[in-house]
Amino acid sequence: xxxxxxxxxxxxxKRGQNVTxxxxxxxxxxxxxxxxxxxGQGPEFLTYFQNEAQLEKSRLxxxxxxxxxxxxxxxxxEIQRTEQGDSAMYLCASSFRGAGYSPLHFxxxxxxxxx
Amino acid sequence: xxxxxxxxxxxxxxxxxxxxxxxxxxxxxxxYLFWYVQYPNRGLQFLLKYITGDNLVKGSYGFEAEFNxxxxxxxxxxxxxxxxxxxxxFCAVRVLHGSSNTGKLIFGQGTxxxxxx
Numbered sequence: 337x338x339x340x341x342x343x344x345x346x347x348x349x350k351r352g353q354n355v356t357x358x359x360x361x362x363x364x365x366x367x368x369x370x371x372x373x374x375x376g377q378g379p380e381f382l383t384y385f386q387n388e389a390q391l392e393k394s395r396l397x398x399x400x401x402x403x404x405x406x407x408x409x410x411x412x413x414e415i416q417r418t419e420q421g422d423s424a425m426y427l428c429a430s431s432f433r434g435a436g437y438s439p440l441h442f443x444x445x446x447x448x449x450x451x
Numbered sequence: 452x453x454x455x456x457x458x459x460x461x462x463x464x465x466x467x468x469x470x471x472x473x474x475x476x477x478x479x480x481x482x483y484l485f486w487y488v489q490y491p492n493r494g495l496q497f498l499l500k501y502i503t504g505d506n507l508v509k510g511s512y513g514f515e516a517e518f519n520x521x522x523x524x525x526x527x528x529x530x531x532x533x534x535x536x537x538x539x540x541f542c543a544v545r546v547l548h549g550s551s552n553t554g555k556l557i558f559g560q561g562t563x564x565x566x567x568x
Binding site: 340342367369376377378379380381384386391392427429431433437438439440441442443444445447 | 483485487492493494495496497500502541543545553554555556557558559560561
């Protein structure tokens with residue numbers, strides 16, 4: 337169990353540019369979540385995948401945001417035409433849907449700074 | 452709608468003293484409740500959960516939490532605090548939409564625990 341891996345750890349970009357983040361979940365986990373965390377706040381849910389299917393999206397996820405999990409393994413989160421308000425820590429988490437309840441396991445996040 | 456509240460932005464305690472970090476919740480149906488800890492520039496680490504059973508739940512690093520249904524609370528506790536416990540703590544509740552269980556969590560705003568030597 338190598339844990340949830342997120343890349344890059346930090347990203348600085350200029351307003352208007354596109355960025356893409358990657359998440360590699362724990363290998364046997366079939367559920368994957370993206371959250372956003374701003375300074376002094378708790379994580380806010382963005383979207384959820386079960387295997388390759390994106391089953392839920394938050395209203396926070398504007399049209400500029402898109403997430404994929406093409407083969408039910410790693411996931412990418414893309415933000416187009418970034419705005420300064422997008423600056424935040426983007427957290428990925430995974431869990432296993434099976435008997436009982438498996439808690440979410442989080443990666444160390446990607447910190448995005450939009451200048 | 453499901454929600455959690457952490458009424459204290461910061462809790463200060465001396466090393467060796469007991470600590471309590473408060474959490475209250477609002478859910479429809481039976482609550483699944485969680486505590487996570489976050490160190491600077493890191494993701495969240497799972498500490499413990501309450502699903503059903505005993506109201507006192509034991510977790511990692513000597514932490515425990517007490518579920519109180521009548522007070523809708525799930526306070527995190529530790530009998531003797533360590534300086535290394537200083538971190539940001541989040542309470543969370545699982546969200547249910549009808550019969551749908553996505554496993555999604557809603558988090559409180561967090562409480563900073565400061566343990567002084």
